[in-house]
Amino acid sequence: MSSIHPVSRSRHADLRWRRFTSYQFAAATALVPLAAAEITQAALSLPLAFVHRDGRWSLAAVLGLLPGQNLFVDASGSWLARYIPAGLRGYPFLIGTQASGEHTLCIEEASGLVTEGPDGDSFFDEAGALSPLVTEVANFLSDTARSEATLVQACGLLQSAGVIEPWPITIQGSDGSQQVTGLNRINEAALNGLDDAAFSPLRRTGAVGVAYAQLLSVANLGQLGQLAQARAQAEAAERARAEVKPMITLPEDSSIDWDWSKIGR
Known part of the structure; x- marks a missing residue:
């Protein structure tokens, strides 16, 4: 059963919520769909890839190469x-989309950030409306969702133009090489080879900027390799420390009186 529920007075009026202080909630998130408004900043820091899910194309930040x-x-x-x-x-708030396309503010109740205690912020004010802080979060997430939809349209145009191709990425692990699947990139040669009739719609809708943002972000892929290597080394060191056994095990009874003057004689 999902722990994500729409925010409502009947369910959350007597509860409170806390802001997250750690990104541990995202530790298993390998891909995050992006919004049109953020692709310039994201491309300078993260590798970006086109992904095809639920019958639509989107541009996502690649945070890891394994599920x-x-x-x-x-x-x-x-x-x-x-x-x-x-x-x-x-987080812990999310935006859900109804069949009508209307956005609904939801919250992840299993996040550990929803509480019945006195600590945290209220969901609603004394008049029963969303509190100012929750309203601010709701507006931010709604704007992000609309911007994501704009980017989805641009990605669809790039796919229709035939300039998106599978991204061949191979990673080396303890079991040998492994091919990463599901990630796609811009075929720069195909993009540059478009005639004016095919290129003009991409330019007018901003899709060309999306294409070049993805191409620019490819340089960040090496950072994933460095982070993966650093993590593997840290995990190996941790395993090595756990396997080290003490050469001498002293008795648990701390009352024993050791006569150190006789040791070594």
């Missing part, structure tokens, strides 16, 4: 990149 892996969140929950995708900044 359930986010290399930009360290063991302490700190974020390691210069840019944080907008889709993660509103």
